[in-house]
Amino acid sequence: MLSGSGCALWIVLLSHLETAYATYSEDQCSWMGSGLSQQPGSVEQISLHCAEGSLDWLYPKGALRLSLSPRLPSGAVGPGGAGRSSGLITACIKPEETFWGAQIYLERDGILELLVGDRPDSPQPPRVRCFSRPPGEKVALFLQATPHQDISRRIASFRYELRGDWNARLSLDSNTVHHEGACRPCNDTEILMAVCTSDFVVRGNIRSVLNDEDLRVSVIKVSASRVYRQKYSLFPTGGRLTKAGEIRTLLQCGVKPGAGSFLFTGRVHFGEAWLGCAPRYKDFRRAYEEARNTHEIPCELASD
Structure with a gap:
């Protein structure tokens, strides 16, 4: 001592x-x-x-x-x-x-x-x-x-x-950032801009949704069929060469598992993927083709 x-x-x-x-x-x-x-x-x-x-x-x-x-x-x-x-x-x-x-x-x-x-x-x-x-x-x-x-x-x-x-x-904290419109579906203009500006753009299916009541977060488990862009390794290759990852969103949005293919976009927040716009893939392709035909597309996305 x-x-x-x-x-x-x-x-x-x-x-x-x-x-x-x-x-x-x-x-x-x-x-x-x-x-x-x-x-x-x-x-x-x-x-x-x-x-x-x-x-x-x-x-x-x-x-x-x-x-x-x-x-x-x-x-x-x-x-x-x-x-x-x-x-x-x-x-x-x-x-x-x-x-x-x-x-x-x-x-x-x-x-x-x-x-x-x-x-x-x-x-x-x-x-x-x-x-x-x-x-x-x-x-x-x-x-x-x-x-x-x-x-x-x-x-x-x-x-x-x-x-x-x-x-x-x-936003993650309702005490400091307003959540108004956080769960509203994106319109066509917002979807196309999200494809150009997001940290990740992924086509895939929802495997499951886990809700965390304490953190007020829903974790969407995604099987990705196509990764167009990603910041960091958010969707690493899993079994049978499929890619899987997790995307978070606010619990209040009430996300449920749904059938069909989606286009997930969003930002990386402290190393985690957070959901931005997530239209069904067919709805994205419709908006994308209409914008391309009228020469109003903000950026190109590789075709499947």
């Missing part, structure tokens, strides 16, 4: 070691640092400039103020967009299951709103929290360390994602 002076020396040495980790990633997408190197009562200013990344705050002490300024394309649109950008930015943060030692607030024009509380003994995994920023509004995240006697286990880590014109179909 260390004496009082020995313990103090260990903390000093640990502080010097952690200072080396107070760094940005080379592309300024992520940050890692330690509260042991911060002055008491100080607020460290951090700025990240990517559409997605992470923050790891070891032994939280004092506070951090995080500004997120993604370099997004000027014409970024979501799968339900109409080809133009409103300038709206939607951000989501996903705390790690071991998140402990701090609280995360949304700072909007000097007003703080609690997004994530300190959760040392909670049995439930932390929820994804989302919020939107209108054009011209200054938004930041404020992380406040909570006092604890034991510094050895405290690590406040989370991942973030930001998108331009991310529509309600991809």
Whole structure:
């Protein structure tokens, strides 16, 4: 057991070691640092400039103020967009299951709103929290360390994602992002735009639907007959060379298994596929052929 002076020396040495980790990633997408190197009562200013990344705050002490300024394309649109950008930015943060030692607030024009509380003994995994920023509004995240006697286990880590014109179909938290229209079927214009802008475009059949009441999510298990596009390996090859994967959507949409072939589109959200537009394949082909005949098709899709 260390004496009082020995313990103090260990903390000093640990502080010097952690200072080396107070760094940005080379592309300024992520940050890692330690509260042991911060002055008491100080607020460290951090700025990240990517559409997605992470923050790891070891032994939280004092506070951090995080500004997120993604370099997004000027014409970024979501799968339900109409080809133009409103300038709206939607951000989501996903705390790690071991998140402990701090609280995360949304700072909007000097007003703080609690997004994530300190959760040392909670049995439930932390929820994804989302919020939107209108054009011209200054938004930041404020992380406040909570006092604890034991510094050895405290690590406040989370991942973030930001998108331009991310529509309600991809929102996860009804407290911060409106769900109006999230379960509405897409019209022909939205379907064709989804094919052009989605992270995945897959033709397939619904094998089953699993509902998670706690997370308010439905998981659609899909057998894919054709993968036109996918970000990451969402639909890997399974038995007999078929491809299978999972797509998530809001529980309130009440998705049920149905016969027939569908065209699934959507976004990748923290490594998971989230449903955008999902017309029956025959309805997509009808809309696609009509748009091509009138020279109004926004992009080409390989024919079967």
